[in-house]
Amino acid sequence: MDTILSQVFHAISAVMFCMAITILFTAVDISSDIFTKALKLNQKEGVEEYVPAERNSSAVSFAELWMIVSTELEYDVEINGTYILKEGYYGLESLELELPRGSYRKQYVYDDSGNILFVRYTAEH
Numbered sequence: 001m002d003t004i005l006s007q008v009f010h011a012i013s014a015v016m017f018c019m020a021i022t023i024l025f026t027a028v029d030i031s032s033d034i035f036t037k038a039l040k041l042n043q044k045e046g047v048e049e050y051v052p053a054e055r056n057s058s059a060v061s062f063a064e065l066w067m068i069v070s071t072e073l074e075y076d077v078e079i080n081g082t083y084i085l086k087e088g089y090y091g092l093e094s095l096e097l098e099l100p101r102g103s104y105r106k107q108y109v110y111d112d113s114g115n116i117l118f119v120r121y122t123a124e125h
Contacts, residue, residue: 062103075118077118107121
């Protein structure tokens, strides 16, 4: 009888150990996601713009900008100073921004490594 109880105890201990490891890895994954998002937001506030000459900026029509914000975003976007995250963006229904008609200047904003942080659209007057 003692050996059966001992084996049951060891089996329950093994299951609890596996659950604890799973919870630990889940907590680390969640905290790293939060840390990564906070780091990205912090970088965007004090970003130094590295803009290669060949990809400096280009003109975009109102219709092109409308089509871009009507679909899922490839990068985070800034339109006339309003920042829009690509995560959680569901098209124009989630956009609470009035887009003035006219042409826009499109500019890629890069980090120090040359990766695109976000795309900036500025209305041209």
